[in-house]
Amino acid sequence: MKKIPAYEIAKNSLPLSxxxxxxxxxAAFINDTEEDIQKLEKLIQKHDIGSLCFFHSKASAATNYEGKKExxxxKNSLETLRKLIERYQSAAKYPLLIAIDAEWGLAMRIENTPQYPYAITLGALQGNDQLIYEVGKQIAKDCKAAGIHWNLAPCIDINNNPNNPVIGYRSFGENKMNVVExxxxxxxxxxxEGVLTxxxxxxxxxxxxxxxxxxLPLIDKSKEELVANELYPFQKLIEEGVDSVMVGHLSVPALARGKMDSSSISKEIIQGVLRDEMGFNGVVISDALNMHAVSKNHPGKGDLEWLAFDAGNDVLxxxxxxxxxIETxxxxxxxxxxxxxxxxxxRLKERALQTLTTNSNLAMGKADTRxxxxxxxxxxxxxxGRSLTLLTGxxxxxxxxFSLNFTGVKNSYTIENQFFNLIQEYKKFTSKAIGETLDKNEENVLLALFPPQVKPANNFGIxxxxxxxxxxxxQTRKVVLYLFGNPYVLNHLSIEKAIAVVVVYQNFTEFQEVAANHFRGKIKASGKLAVSIVQTT
Structure with a gap:
């Protein structure tokens, strides 16, 4: 296995190129063609690439996914990933740092791997930070087992806009102290576990x-507002010692002396605010440079890469x-x-590889663990059990x-309704789909809502x-509602007359089991909603 030269050697032995x-x-795509794989191998060899970021496939990369490409x-993506890491590492003159977005686990990119709860679910936990520590730890173990060194997570954006189309559920909430914690x-x-963040x-x-x-989003706030809120989590985590900071593509004129350019190519924001004012001396990585917020405005080949580097990004x-x-x-x-x-x-690469190569198999993606x-x-x-939130009632x-006769009603999304199945074991009730006619005597309704998607577009897919x-x-029945999804769905519902509204957050088996036990009165709901619900209906 190739070893990384110590920095003291590398700084003098590597030419500038x-x-x-x-x-x-x-970007490296797990489900690429052999032709594309060979192209990337040649790119790594010819240009001494330092790191790779893995995505599921070209069609699932965000700028393409939004275009509805298939x-x-x-089901074998994980094994494919590990084999590709081995190939790409073999092609590299110096060991590559392998990165991935695994905010809620490798499942964010890879089928048939463990999925953990979204940040918005973790944000509902009260005094259970050890569980979040364990989430980070387990995701890191999963990354190591696949040969990944760098998890490009977590999001520490304060989500205080219910219509945010891309952050939302990826944020720990709207309260800066909760986000930091x-x-x-x-x-x-x-x-x-020695994995970078x-x-x-x-x-x-x-x-x-x-x-x-x-x-390109516009954040039209004063610098004082930004320092007090948006920048607060970054400052606190920088003080705790973070490995790297990813700069988003955002127009923030208050931090850029009135300029409207993206923060990812702004010297005023990266050098001036992040480094000089906030004291961050570590690695700065750009958000994906193919994103249209910046790529559309800088079509010249090499121009955007130069602007991003010149602004202060160490990793592009x-x-x-x-x-x-490179030429530019x-x-x-x-x-x-x-x-x-x-x-x-x-130095970041050296530290990560030294930590993870005590077992050389891990560095090459050959780990015998899964x-x-x-x-x-x-x-x-x-x-x-600890995030379940009783919002009203x-x-x-x-x-x-539960002691009354009630009818179970579920929306048309086709996920298996284990929630109803588990309740049926203890009390028989009629189950219907939304839109099926209810009799006059079916006054009590247990409503299980499974939104088809976690993002807010098109009413979360409903x-x-x-x-x-x-x-x-x-409005017309006595309803107890259990929501197995993004709580912002409630902004579209008239819940003021509901007997109770319970936010379950996820539709995983474990969450449906907990919800069923809660409905039966066997456990208490101890979570607290990390965002505000404002009725828009």
Whole structure:
């Protein structure tokens, strides 16, 4: 197995072109063609690439996914990933840092791997930071088992815009103290296994209704407001010692002396605010440079890569014009500028590889261990029991409701309704779909709502006709509602007359089991909603 030279050796032995090559983190796709795999191998060899970021497939990468390209699922993606890591590492002159977005586990990118709860679910936990630490730890173990060194997580954006199309459920909530507490536990858990993290999306992507994959969001706030809120989690985690900060594609004129450019290519924001004012001396990584927030505005090959590097990014994620980017950086950057970024990145790489290569198989993706679904099940069960949130109503009202005759109603989303099945074991009731006629005597309704998607587009995937029928039930029947999804769904529902509303957050088996036990009065709901619900209906 190749060994990474110590920084003291590398700084003098690598020519500038190889140092610049280390700054590039192209996308690697798990379900690529052999032709594309060979192209990436040649790119790694020719340009001394420093790191890779893995995605499921070209169609699932965000700028493509939003275009509705077909995503072909592969149940063997994990094994494919591990073999690809081995190939790409073999092609590299110096060991690659392997990165992935695993905010809620490898399942974010890879089929048939453990999935852990979304950040919005973890944000509901009260005084259970050890569980979040364990989530970070278990995800890190899963990453190591696959040969991954760098989890580009967590999001520490404060999500205070219910219409945010891309952050939302990925945020720990709208309260800055809660975000800091939860994010720090996740980071510490990840670090305990020697896996790197990256807090994102600096300087804060929470308060916008624009998706930066598609366009450049504007954060129109004063610097004082930003320092007090959006920047607060970044400052606190920087003080705790984070591995890297990912800079988002956001127009924040208050931090850029009135300029409207993206934060990812702003010297004022990266050098001025992040480094000089906030004291961050570690690695800065750009958000994906293929995202339309910046790529559409800088079509010249190599231009965007240079602008991102010159602004202060040490790692250029998802750069698509690597030969031209290297050439432009070599042409325009000073030797000192290159050496400063090289030292930051190489020391990070050296530390990560030294930590993880005590077993050389891990570094090459040959580990003989696999992610442990059983451990994920146990952890998810604990989180389900402690995040469950009684938003309106009280336990006595639910207990009384359980003792009555009621009808179970579920929306048309086809996920298996284990919630109803488990309740049926203890009390028989009629189950119907939304839209089926209820008799006059079917006054009591247990409503199980499973939103088809976690993002807010198109009412979270719930047809408007179903939204209308749900609201009719809420207005005309006595309803106990269990929501197995993003709590922001409730902004579209008229819940003021409901006997009780319980937010379960996830539709995992463990969460449905906990919800059934709660309805039966066997457990209490101890979670607290981490975001505000504002009725819009």
């Amino acid at each position: 190889e140092k610049v090559g280390q700054f590039f983190m192209p 995503v072909v699922y592969n 939860k994010a720090l536990a996740f980071v510490k858990g990840t670090q305990s 990256s807090i994102k999306h600096f300087p804060g992507h929470g308060d916008t209704a624009t998706d930066s994959h598609l366009a 994620c998802f750069a698509e014009n690597i030969p031209e980017g 950086i070599l042409k325009n950057a000073s030797t000192d500028q290159i050496d400063e970024s090289f030292e930051r990145f190489w 992610p442990k679904p059983n451990l994920a099940h146990q952890l998810n069960r604990k989180i389900a 009280d336990p006595l009202a639910i207990s009384k409701f 047809p408007q006709k179903e939204i209308d029928l749900i609201n009719e039930l809420l």
